Amino acid sequence: MSNNYFNSLSLREQLEQLGKCRFMHLAEFTDGVAALKGKKMVVIGCGAQGLNQGLNLRDSGLDVSYTLRAEAIADKRQSWKNATENGFTVGTYEELIPTADVVLNLTPDKQHTAVVNAVMPLMKKGACLSYSHGFNIVEEGMKVRDDLTVIMVAPKCPGSEVRAEYVRGFGVPTLIAVHEDNDPNGEGLALAKAYAVGTGGHKAGVLMSSFIAEVKSDLMGEQTILCGMLQTGSLLCFDKMIEEGIDAGYASKLIQYGWETVTEALKYGGVTNMMDRLSNPAKIKAFDLAEEMKDIMRPLYNKHQDDIMTGKFSETMMADWANDDKELLGWRADTAESAYEKTAAADVEISEQEYFDNGILMVAMVKAGVELAFETMTSAGIIADSAYYESLHETPLIANTIARKKLYEMNSTISDTAEYGCYLYNHACVPLLGDFMKNIKSDVIGAGMQLNHTGVDNARLIEVNEAIRSHPVEAIGATLRGHMSDMKKIV
Amino acid sequence: MPLTASISLKNVTVEFDQGFICNKINWTIQPDQHWLVCGSNGSGKSALAAILTGAGDIESGVIRGLPRRIGVVSFEAQSELIEAERRKDDADIMDVIAEGTPVAEIISAVCKDQSLADELCQKFGLVPLLDRAFRKLSTGETRKVMLIRALTCNPQLLILDEPFEGLDVDSLSALQQHLAAVSESIPVVIVLNRLDQCPDFITHVAYVNDGELTHQVKRADTEAYQQLHQLLHLKTADLSIPPADPDTSIPALDPAQPLVRVTGAAIRYGDVVIFDQLDWTINAGQHWQLSGPNGSGKTALLSLITGDHPQCYVNDIFVFGFIRGSGESIWQIKQFIGYVSTALQWEYTVGTNLRNVIISGFYDSIGLYSKYTDHQRDIADQWLAVLGMESRADQPFTSQSYGDQRLLLIARAMVKHPPLLILDEPCLGLDDMNRQRVLALIELICQRSTTTVLYVNHHADDKISGIEHYLALENNHPV
Known part of the structure; x- marks a missing residue:
């Protein structure tokens, strides 16, 4: 019975609607x-x-x-x-x-x-x-x-x-x-x-x-950076910390509250401010990791956007609706069985700064995911304002849900479209980052870099800062956050 | 096991959140002593008592002899528990309306003496509320729950910060009797704003000023005790009310109509009736006092008038020329009202400075979201001067002491010279000196012909000279 409205439009009309x-x-x-x-x-x-x-x-x-x-x-x-x-x-x-x-x-x-x-x-x-x-x-x-x-x-x-x-x-x-x-x-x-x-x-x-811009950007954001990337990141980071001998309770807590803490910085000052919370050597490290992950994950983000645009994604999901959510409920049950989900957060104090210092890889994952989702959406004809809201703006909201509920409950409470899409993402992204994760050690996730001196090369730092600040998501973010604070006088 | 050794603080300096410091405290509490801690708002008297509960970071000095089990009651602990309950509420992400933890569970979580808990619930009239969600209780009721938790945890030391605030007469005397009895075996430290409420069993008084413990006085030393009393009763300087803002004028009301007319009003939750068949007319210039025991529906009645209670739409309510539910907006109602309550203070958690809190009274908002005029800013600064806070205009509101926040919210309520000023227990949590200032300010307002005052309180001694009309709520009916 379903009859994809978007696909019934001409390319000209599609682009016009997406650009609203x-x-x-x-x-x-x-x-x-x-x-x-x-x-x-x-x-x-x-x-x-x-x-x-x-x-x-x-x-x-x-x-x-x-x-x-x-x-x-x-x-x-x-x-x-x-x-x-x-x-x-x-x-x-x-x-x-x-x-x-x-x-x-x-x-x-x-x-x-x-x-x-x-x-x-x-x-x-x-x-x-x-x-x-x-x-x-x-x-x-x-x-x-x-x-x-x-x-x-x-x-x-x-x-x-x-x-x-x-x-x-x-x-x-x-x-x-x-x-x-x-x-x-x-x-x-x-x-x-x-x-x-x-x-x-x-x-x-x-x-x-427009209805179309809202749907096509909302679906893309929720299944990739928002729910997908944070889910994949949680599982990979936890398993790596265990492999590296970090205390399981500490690892669980670092992840559960880490996303919320680092994306709080994102909310106030974009990717730039989130990266600025790291020491200079850590920032350069996070930058390099994010660049590497973006190269690896780009085809996956493109595939998600393509499937959303063609209607393949919604068709697949609606088939599962018709089948009493068999896939969805099975995948949801799997989340409850992950090592991360089963390990309770330890009663240890982690200071706000420590979440950054010991979570360099998490910061890199947020940066890579936000930028990739934004780039993919805008290159598919979605206007920058929409792409900003459906990527960077909403990431802290989902991170907050993970802080309160971890993954299983997060998946149960987000919309049915977000949940189905983020499982698809997670199933593809975990193996995709497999080789990358082999080279990851506790210095970027769990223990911090523990450097005796934090000196860096000036030229390299300037280059990295320039690259972070000149990303298009930062320009539109500064403008939109500016509108907001003009209205809400946060004094 | 009762406390046998003394508790001692030697040269202790403690830093609290927001940078408040208790400096070089030397204090010894013997097992057979009972202390009253007093001081003006913001002096650090609550902080001093909180040190005994382990609050703050010890910068230097030594604390010895603190017992393991301490019963604590304070506004901070109360709002922490309410905040914890609020955090448990996942209604926003679960898309369901959560009920919260029932009172019985809140008590049993720490209770070591169930029969005492049962007895106190009886005396405090909490028995019918045991199954109700804790965060649905009124301010006075949550306070009683805090008291029962503190008294039944088998404490070796009791620290009670303003334990008598907000209690109705019956509960107050039950508490005083119980404390007199337990004071024979447990040392008690009480923080109080009013020396006239000092229980007989108190043996020593500590006076705190600017984070330092400046006076320690034996109760038996009558001369020193009297001096301390005077220190707290410092008479207020000349008070004058800053003018209204001529540019943001409130629409004129028809003088032939009452400000408020409530006819046959009722509030019900399911089958529970809070009150019904209530008629009440408030004419301009008639100042009213509203009283009644905890949970009698005082705040609910007020919120029918302010429009904060959703059942205002199913009652026959006429306010400021509008019949409620005839297409008026809530902001058209609120423009005529200035409002202060403990609940407002708990809700006023937005990050903004003192000046903006006062300016927000012009816009009836919590936080400031509008561009204000220079004139409004001037008026706000005049109010800050009346409160003695002009040097703190740019500091964050949330870092101010409890009493100072209350004074600011009263100024916020008065800033636009509203036709109706509603003061729901405005002195709750204030010390003697500030209480005097607030009462004097309210009396000044009462004398003005343009503002009608509606005043809610428990304390019989907080009489306002201009008030001549009284409404008491009891057993679900006006009396």
């Missing part, structure tokens, strides 16, 4: 929530995203109610409790959808086809259907009724943060898009902007993108 991504100016939101004022918004699903977005929209003066499946209401399930305890009207699809001016589909991707097929016949003429992810439209080729407007509003943070930031008087960065085939009245952009204002997103920065 623009940071919107605050002045573009002066109409506030006016476009949604007095309209009836009905949310499908009341998990963390559904509930918290609804709370924000209501506090912005909008009319919000929730629709759940009849069983969820009859059994008074958690989603029903979430909505009713917060004073929202709850009703079945049949009761509420026909009254809705805007339907907010905030269910998981996998349910989209069933949900949209169920609600579409009930929606009134000229209403709006909103998504928070474009997979259903782009990869599954969902055809939405011609009279309906289709938009996407995707806050780039977990639901609880969407609420917490709103209550503070701020918001979270948000991506919006209009599905141009479904914008019969030309009101899609106005609705998406008002929705973003209603959740507070306009204060933190809104990116105007």
Whole structure:
């Protein structure tokens, strides 16, 4: 039944859609929530995203109610409790959808086809259907009724943060898009902007993108650098440390919290700042390791991007959905059996700086993964802004999940598309880096370089710094982080 | 096993996070002594007591004789436990709403004497809450849980930082009786802001100033004790309120309408009714005091008015010209309100400086996300001068002492001269001197015709002279 929408477009149209991504100016939101004022918004699903977005929209003066499946209401399930305890009207699809001016589909991707097929016949003429992810439209080729407007509003943070930031008087960065085939009245952009204002997103920065750019960049980022590289890196680094005689509990802790610590530096000042946290000899070492890994892994990143573009990836994954997630659940179970996953973090103190000093290889892996994902996306026609958000910007979020949950739970909590894709990556990348890892010793992972003097050659240091700072991800990163801090006065 | 040898600190210098230092402390606690530690906000009195719990890095000197099991109660320990519970909440990544650890488990995790725990739960009225999630408790209730943990861990030493704060009258007297009894076998160190609450069993008083233990006084030495009392009661200098900002004016309200009218209000969680059938009208210029025991729904009632409680949309609430749920935004409501509470202080964890915290009051935000005017900056600086903090304008808010943070948040609430100022236990955690300053400031505000004050407190002695209307919540009903 699936009918890849992207593949139905001409190359010209594909490139045009992929190239859409623009940071919107605050002045573009002066109409506030006016476009949604007095309209009836009905949310499908009341998990963390559904509930918290609804709370924000209501506090912005909008009319919000929730629709759940009849069983969820009859059994008074958690989603029903979430909505009713917060004073929202709850009703079945049949009761509420026909009254809705805007339907907010905030269910998981996998349910989209069933949900949209169920609600579409009930929606009134000229209403709006909103998504928070474009997979259903782009990869599954969902055809939405011609009279309906289709938009996407995707806050780039977990639901609880969407609420917490709103209550503070701020918001979270948000991506919006209009599905141009479904914008019969030309009101899609106005609705998406008002929705973003209603959740507070306009204060933190809104990116105007397209369904296609969102899907193709999101899939690429999540399966390579974000979930894939951190997973592969965790397994390889742990096994190497054990081989080198590092205490297993220490190794486990260095990895579990190391990604979070080094990518925190990335969040504030890009790859440059992350590398600057290393001593000069360590920085040069990390640079060389990253260059070597980039050469080895480049064909793999290209393959992932190619499979995403052609639709081969989503086809393979949807076949597994149809097969009750057999592959996915099997691979997930394997993660639980890895030596890293089974070794608890020791109760030893590791200082913030020590995570850098003893995790040189991890820093190199983050650098290689971020730069490769960015390079691959931009060379495939995705604009630099999108590529930045889906690579560097989100890496600290996944690293934070590993710090709290390690790999098995990380895999269980990320989206189903991210999880399936990152297993494919991991299965290919571990053997690919096999020969490279043979030459790795504890000086770059586990023990630190332990140098008596930290002198380096001036010319070489200048060369390395220049190469780090002149990478294109650093230029766009500086610009976008600049926008953010203009808005959020972090003083 | 009771403590037999003394605890001694010899020339001890301890550095805490944020660079605060307790300098060259010499202090001996004999097994039969009970100490009261006092000092102004930010003096380091809590830090001194915290040294005994192993907090901070010892730079020099020697500590001897610390027992293994110490029962600790403090705002810091309380907020640490709440923070730990919050970290356990994976709702954000699991996409489920987590409940958190139940109270009974929080207690049993450290309890060595279950029958004592049962008895104290009874006396503190915690029995109906044992199955509730710890982080859903009110401020006063979490405090009681902390006390029970400290008292039932079979301690050899008790360190209680402001143990009486936020307790209702019944729980307070139960605690005082219990402490009087245990003080016969265990040395007790109490940090207190009010000397008038000093329990009878206290034998010694320590006065801390600027990180140094400057006075050690025997309780029996009446003259020295009196001097110390005066030192703490330093009368405040002339206080005047900085002006409002003419450029960010709040829309005018219809003088014929009340500020707030709540009709037949109820708050329910599942089958549990916090209160119902509550009618309340607040007219402009009528200052109100709201009281009631822990958990009676005082804060919930306030949050119906401020719009922070989601059930405000299913109640009949009229505020500042809006019937709630008629298409108004929360920011249209908040512009009329200045608000201070302990919960706000716990939520105000964003990294920003003192001046910006005060300016954020103009925007009703936690943290500052808007470009402010020079005029607003001037007003904020005037407030800092009133608080005696002008030299610290650029320091991080989160590195200030608990009491100083509270004073700043009160200034933040008052900065825009709101039509309604809500002060939810504004003196909780403040020392005598700052309490006097805050109360004087509130009285000044009460005398102004433009701001109506709604004041919530436990302490009967914190009376405000301008307040003439009272609402008490008890047994789920107004009385």
